[in-house]
Amino acid sequence: MLAKGQTVIQLMEKFAPKHLAVENDKIGLQLGTLNKEISKVLVALDVTHEVVDEAIALGANLIVAHHAIIFRPLANLRTDTPMGALYEKLIKNDIAVYISHTNLDVAEGGMNDWMAELVGIANPKPLEELQSEKLYKLVAYVPKSHHQGVLDAVLAAGAGAIGDYSHCSFNTEGTGTFLPGEGTHPHLGSPGKLERAEEIRIETIVPDGLRSKVVQAMLKAHPYEEVAYDLYLLEQKGKSFGLGRVGKLDEPKTLAELTEVVKKGFDVPAARVVGDPNRLIKKAAVLGGSGSRYIHHAIRQGADVLITGDIDYHTAHDALMAGLSIIDPGHNSEKVMKREVAELLGRMLEQSGSGTTVHASEPNTEPFRFV
The missing domain is CATH 3.40.1390.30 (NIF3 (NGG1p interacting factor 3)-like)
Incomplete structure (x- = not known):
């Protein structure tokens, strides 16, 4: 099964998210459509005629490149100019071009x-x-019987990392009170009767990018119909980018x-x-x-x-x-990204069960010659 273009780019942006890019950087889909199945992806530093010819010969219908092919708004799209001819060749052969630039530079492991x-x-x-990642403190109240299960779930989802330490949390015993309303199905107590429950307050750190994942893990492991929890934005900085x-x-x-x-x-x-x-x-x-x-x-x-x-x-x-x-x-030293991105993206697609393959571009796009 081949991956859709949107799926390929979602995987790419999981590694190099757009929000990491420098303001006004020319990134993202620059030509073509992602609304199609992708047979082969070609990873290139620059998109030149030689690279496009390589994509055509390979049968690739998506190029993931580092350097943009459109730097400023086009006044026209004439195919009798060098760049216009390049765009024409890409369009005629249904090859989309996606750019990952400063977001790939900034990305951890990029x-x-x-x-x-x-x-x-x-x-x-x-x-x-x-920029630095925002950090939140998650506070959740859990009955003693389910404390370890909920704690394990939120930590497994990525909460609790402080520097080189993981699985950090603080746990305090206390008494929770609640009055179930009519039509409720409480885990403890009965509708219409004030309930007092021995609970444990869990506190842990959650990075901004994992908020949704951690909260969903907590809700899934928690036995209550209505879970009492808080998320506080912290002043301290998270990971720097x-x-x-x-x-x-x-x-x-x-x-x-x-x-x-x-x-x-x-x-x-x-x-x-x-x-x-x-x-x-x-x-x-x-x-x-x-x-x-x-x-x-x-x-x-x-x-x-x-x-x-x-x-x-x-x-x-x-x-x-x-x-x-x-x-x-030289600027062309960035060509190290071709092999690295091809291996990374190819591995992610293979793990997803896709038959889409990824290839590193071979033509040398260095414009200078050393003589």
Whole structure:
């Protein structure tokens, strides 16, 4: 059974939700329709004529790409222009194009984490925090007889995580009172009679993204017809999400040694380097794409080097004077996402029982040649 386009994208957005994207980023469905069965998905960094030809030959009818094919509103759609011809080829072959850009960069386990892993950064943190997850406190009142069952249900649904600790809760014994009305079927007591019940108050932490799942798990495990519970928005921050990653290297390396690691990991023939090749690098920052405006973020975070693309001449001088080394493997280094997304999305589709297959694009879309 093939997956519908909407199903494929729901799985993609489960990993890289749209709300993680930078404001006004060009993400989502940019061309075609998802209201169809998807036979094959092609994952690409850029959508070029070579990539579209690859999709046609493969029989793929959905391309999931990192870089947008429509950056600004179209004044016209002429097929005698280079981009117009590209759109025409996609439309004629019924190939939809979906973009996952900064939401994929920001996502936990996404682009910047893949880059950090290839570089050898241990326990990476966001280079620039964009948002943090809201946290709620769930308070529920449960009869003693069902206390453990309800507690197990909410914790299994993801509640109770504080930092590196899980299954955190606080439980207080007390007495609950209620008067069942006419037509009710109370678990304890009788309609029209005030009931006093020995109950336990459960308190635990719930991240915003799991609120519905946790509450539904609690209601399903709870024996009462009408469950008394509260959700309080907390001031404390939950998990942080942001662009780039920074952290200490697994093993310190010279700038020259780290450059070789970057070239091999990102599969690039060369990299531009700013700084003394013999400098010992202990803490590194990475950022996919264009990172010129992030040198001061890297400096504030105590990084010895920033690994990113599209560094301009004056920014390189600023970094050099500030004592920050730079390794620039180019914007196309983001091509690591092709293999990672293809494996991730393919695995999720297989687990869902779908026959839709996912493939990493092969053409090299690097516009520069090293001579």
